[in-house]
Amino acid sequence: MTDVFSRLRSGKKRDLYYERDMSPDTSKKLKKDIKENEKEVHEYLYDCDDVITRDFYMGTTQKHEMALMYIDGLVDKNLVQEEILKSLMLMTRQAPLEHNLGQNFFNMVKEGLLTAADIKEVDNFGEVVLGILSGDTILFMDKFEKALIISTRGWEKRGVQEPTTEAVIRGPREGFTETYRVNIALIRRRLKDPNLKVKTIKLGRHTRTDVGVLFIQGIASPNIVDEVLKRLNTIDVSGVLESGYIEQMIEGDWLSFFPQLRRTERPDVVAACLMEGNVAIVTDNTPFVLLAPGTFLSLFQSPEDYYERWYIASMIRLLRFAAAFFAMTFPALYIAMTAFHPGMLPTDLVLSIAATREGVPFSAVVEAIVMVISLEVLREAGVRLPGPIGQTIGIVGGLVVGEAAVRAGIVSPIMVIVVAVNAISSFAIPNYSVAIGFRLLTFIFIFLATVAGLYGIMLGLLLLTIHLVTLKSFGAHYLSPFVSFRFSEGKDFVVRGPMPSMEIRPGYTRPKDMNRMNDRRHDTTEKMEDENADKQ
Amino acid sequence: MLTNNDKITIPQTVALLITTILATGILALPRNVANAAGSDGWLLVLLAGVISYFSSLIVGALVKRFPGDTFIEYSQKVLGKFPGYILGFILILYFIFVSAMSVRVFSEVMNAFMLINTPRGFIIITMLLSSVYLIRHGIEPIARIGEILLPILIIPIFAMYLTALPRADFSELLPFFDTPVKDLAISTIHTAYNFLGFEILLMIGPYMRSPERVMWTLLFSIGFITLTYLFIVVIVFASIGVEDSRILLWPAMSIIRTIMAPGGVFERLDALALALWTIASFTTINGMYYSGTLAAAHLMGAREFKFFVTIFFPWVYLFSIIPGNPLDTMRWTQISGMAGIVIAIIIPAIILVISIVAKKGGKTS
Numbered sequence: 001m002t003d004v005f006s007r008l009r010s011g012k013k014r015d016l017y018y019e020r021d022m023s024p025d026t027s028k029k030l031k032k033d034i035k036e037n038e039k040e041v042h043e044y045l046y047d048c049d050d051v052i053t054r055d056f057y058m059g060t061t062q063k064h065e066m067a068l069m070y071i072d073g074l075v076d077k078n079l080v081q082e083e084i085l086k087s088l089m090l091m092t093r094q095a096p097l098e099h100n101l102g103q104n105f106f107n108m109v110k111e112g113l114l115t116a117a118d119i120k121e122v123d124n125f126g127e128v129v130l131g132i133l134s135g136d137t138i139l140f141m142d143k144f145e146k147a148l149i150i151s152t153r154g155w156e157k158r159g160v161q162e163p164t165t166e167a168v169i170r171g172p173r174e175g176f177t178e179t180y181r182v183n184i185a186l187i188r189r190r191l192k193d194p195n196l197k198v199k200t201i202k203l204g205r206h207t208r209t210d211v212g213v214l215f216i217q218g219i220a221s222p223n224i225v226d227e228v229l230k231r232l233n234t235i236d237v238s239g240v241l242e243s244g245y246i247e248q249m250i251e252g253d254w255l256s257f258f259p260q261l262r263r264t265e266r267p268d269v270v271a272a273c274l275m276e277g278n279v280a281i282v283t284d285n286t287p288f289v290l291l292a293p294g295t296f297l298s299l300f301q302s303p304e305d306y307y308e309r310w311y312i313a314s315m316i317r318l319l320r321f322a323a324a325f326f327a328m329t330f331p332a333l334y335i336a337m338t339a340f341h342p343g344m345l346p347t348d349l350v351l352s353i354a355a356t357r358e359g360v361p362f363s364a365v366v367e368a369i370v371m372v373i374s375l376e377v378l379r380e381a382g383v384r385l386p387g388p389i390g391q392t393i394g395i396v397g398g399l400v401v402g403e404a405a406v407r408a409g410i411v412s413p414i415m416v417i418v419v420a421v422n423a424i425s426s427f428a429i430p431n432y433s434v435a436i437g438f439r440l441l442t443f444i445f446i447f448l449a450t451v452a453g454l455y456g457i458m459l460g461l462l463l464l465t466i467h468l469v470t471l472k473s474f475g476a477h478y479l480s481p482f483v484s485f486r487f488s489e490g491k492d493f494v495v496r497g498p499m500p501s502m503e504i505r506p507g508y509t510r511p512k513d514m515n516r517m518n519d520r521r522h523d524t525t526e527k528m529e530d531e532n533a534d535k536q
Numbered sequence: 537m538l539t540n541n542d543k544i545t546i547p548q549t550v551a552l553l554i555t556t557i558l559a560t561g562i563l564a565l566p567r568n569v570a571n572a573a574g575s576d577g578w579l580l581v582l583l584a585g586v587i588s589y590f591s592s593l594i595v596g597a598l599v600k601r602f603p604g605d606t607f608i609e610y611s612q613k614v615l616g617k618f619p620g621y622i623l624g625f626i627l628i629l630y631f632i633f634v635s636a637m638s639v640r641v642f643s644e645v646m647n648a649f650m651l652i653n654t655p656r657g658f659i660i661i662t663m664l665l666s667s668v669y670l671i672r673h674g675i676e677p678i679a680r681i682g683e684i685l686l687p688i689l690i691i692p693i694f695a696m697y698l699t700a701l702p703r704a705d706f707s708e709l710l711p712f713f714d715t716p717v718k719d720l721a722i723s724t725i726h727t728a729y730n731f732l733g734f735e736i737l738l739m740i741g742p743y744m745r746s747p748e749r750v751m752w753t754l755l756f757s758i759g760f761i762t763l764t765y766l767f768i769v770v771i772v773f774a775s776i777g778v779e780d781s782r783i784l785l786w787p788a789m790s791i792i793r794t795i796m797a798p799g800g801v802f803e804r805l806d807a808l809a810l811a812l813w814t815i816a817s818f819t820t821i822n823g824m825y826y827s828g829t830l831a832a833a834h835l836m837g838a839r840e841f842k843f844f845v846t847i848f849f850p851w852v853y854l855f856s857i858i859p860g861n862p863l864d865t866m867r868w869t870q871i872s873g874m875a876g877i878v879i880a881i882i883i884p885a886i887i888l889v890i891s892i893v894a895k896k897g898g899k900t901s
Contacts, residue, residue, distance in 0.1 A: 340650075452662070454807050455651055455810070458811050465681065469670075
């Protein structure tokens with residue numbers, strides 16, 4: 001194939017362009033001549049019309065040739081004009097430089113003239129090209145075999161907004177954005193701790209996405225940090241566009257229905273998890289941050305569990321577990337009860353179910369499958385359509401069509417209730433992708449219930465438990481603290497214990513420092529004299 | 537020798553023992569004790585529990601005396617290569633047979649109460665396949681499953697039988713101490729069948745993280761089982777009477793059918809009960825089946841036990857379809873109970889005595 005293309009192509013430069021490995025080469029050093037450097041960079045960035053080159057000179061009597069290179073749209077033009085061009089071209093004219101600075105000229109420019117904040121010295125083309133592509137500005141100077149990378153990144157970006165997938169009533173409204181640095185800053189603002197470490201690596205042959213691994217030294221287990229870095233470094237793909245790529249590449253069991261890393265849009269969740277010994281993986285260009293190791297319990301956690309009082313939080317968490325159960329099994333239970341074991345329901349209920357099923361031509365199984373599938377279609381349609389239309393679809397689909405189908409005698413009204421409860425239950429799970437996983441399991445349970453009634457459902461639950469028990473995420477049991485249960489950990493479990501009693505970090509991350517609190521006895525008993533004491 | 541070096545903690549061992557011992561035998565227990573000792577049935581359970589605990593100490597002593605060795609190894613060390621080999625073979629046969637009987641009894645209960653028209657083979661094979669799926673992952677997941685399922689199993693059992701309390705008439709338990717001592721002694725042995733299951737320690741003993749605490753583990757497990765049995769027998773006797781308990785095939789199941797759930801959401805609690813018996817049988821099959829495959833792997837000196845899990849599958853199935861009808865099944869479970877007494881008490885006792893006399897094993901060697 002390559003031969004055909006190269007024969008079709010004409011011109012020497014074109015051949016060079018297509019045959020050359022375009023990945024930036026750090027071993028290729030910069031040259032003395034500014035024009036040659038420019039030419040070389042242009043060879044790397046051939047046919048990239050968004051690359052801007054700005055040649056200029058500095059000084060009045062002795063002219064120093066210089067060149068700026070950057071990508072239009074990725075840099076903040078104001079910054080380039082004010083901090084680089086203005087200070088180099090205008091300011092130097094007002095106070096002329098000494099003559100014959102020689103080799104010191106470069107340092108003079110770097111340390112004395114440029115007013116930009118973030119400057120790095122480089123001597124090879126690899127870093128120069130990567131810098132240009134990342135939105136930095138490169139300053140070449142004639143007669144020097146080095147260049148300056150000036151951080152001028154500034155592009156159109158979304159501001160910090162309220163996270164859409166994890167809304168809370170009580171708690172901060174800030175969510176991550178698509179910009180790596182902003183996201184790191186949002187976490188850093190919550191953890192003013194020198195032990196919060198950020199290790200950045202680049203992933204993806206073409207995207208060169210910044211991926212940051214964050215952990216708190218002294219809490220996070222070094223084994224987990226090493227394992228995360230090791231697995232990240234094994235990733236060799238052409239692109240990482242979203243943290244989902246990374247998640248699916250580094251999780252242990254990709255056949256599982258359950259995600260083995262927790263993902264969140266909220267900096268407060270990341271901060272809380274870091275303090276529990278988790279490792280966070282922040283990916284550029286996405287607001288979703290991954291947390292390892294993930295556990296089954298974390299699928300049911302919402303930040304509000306910790307912001308609200310513990311009775312409320314515990315009750316809501318219990319409700320979520322119940323909701324997850326119904327999201328999996330409710331239609332299956334209905335089928336099993338009506339088709340296999342009608343004797344187990346109260347007689348009145350069985351009679352009323354039978355009455356509503358009068359005239360419905362399909363069996364309960366067919367009815368359930370058709371209804372669950374149409375609900376999935378409705379959900380998907382509602383998500384894809386723009387806001388107001390999505391709601392309309394929900395109303396038309398859910399209310400109008402549902403009502404009409406019942407009146408027409410195609411489905412029984414009780415089946416509408418069953419499927420609706422099933423769907424609503426799944427939406428009570430805080431994690432959307434997990435909720436979808438549970439809804440997929442619904443079909444498996446419907447099948448099992450059709451084959452063997454309640455025994456089938458029980459078998460399905462057993463198999464699910466076996467699968468979860470054998471699942472591990474970065475060395476942590478996925479089902480902890482359900483397994484190897486310790487009472488001290490039980491305070492953040494199915495119920496969430498009162499805050500002062502949560503002295504110990506959860507053990508699944510094997511934190512180096514178990515104590516969450518130093519002073520274990522919080523004396524908050526009311527000792528202040530009340531107002532009546534004065535009157536005595 | 538085996539690559540699988542997973543160790544289980546003491547709570548996990550307790551959970552594994554309790555869930556293995558607790559099986560569908562519990563459903564027929566009130567009938568057996570009612571037939572044997574009438575209203576003194578509860579006393580029988582208590583005696584059997586105490587005797588079982590003291591007999592299980594023999595197994596516990598072996599675990600402590602031969603740390604790191606399973607029954608297969610120490611029987612060969614103590615009795616010599618060939619007799620030990622024969623005993624190991626018998627042990628494997630026993631475990632396969634007990635797994636087969638457990639799954640068979642479960643299928644009988646299912647066919648009687650829940651899935652009347654479902655073929656027996658379907659229930660047995662699906663149950664065994666789930667078990668195979670778990671066992672192939674090794675000892676640690678089995679123990680962890682026990683840990684998770686134990687509270688799911690125990691709490692509802694107590695809750696369910698407590699709902700029968702308002703109708704209970706405890707005068708049914710009278711008169712006390714009416715049975716001749718000789719009858720009691722014989723029946724106690726039969727009742728002890730229900731406490732079998734601790735013999736899995738012959739195989740999983742060396743996998744315990746702290747084998748020196750095996751005696752406490754046994755005391756806790758068997759004590760807990762005794763209390764559970766006692767509770768169920770007393771509730772059954774008090775709610776349907778000793779005479780009815782004698783007639784019904786599975787009295788403990790039958791009274792659940794008569795319980796009306798508080799609030800009237802469910803007409804009967806069968807669904808819950810059968811879900812619980814599914815768990816109880818499943819864990820029993822796991823314990824027995826795993827011990828059998830482990831014994832085979834040790835006997836053959838194999839590096840992997842997973843191979844034997846697959847090989848034993850058809851044999852467990854074939855053994856499970858030997859009995860022709862439910863009553864036949866009852867007879868076969870009696871046979872497996874007798875075999876269990878020999879495997880769990882008599883043979884370990886012989887090995888222990890010989891090893892003490894011949895000064896083999898222990899800390900000295």
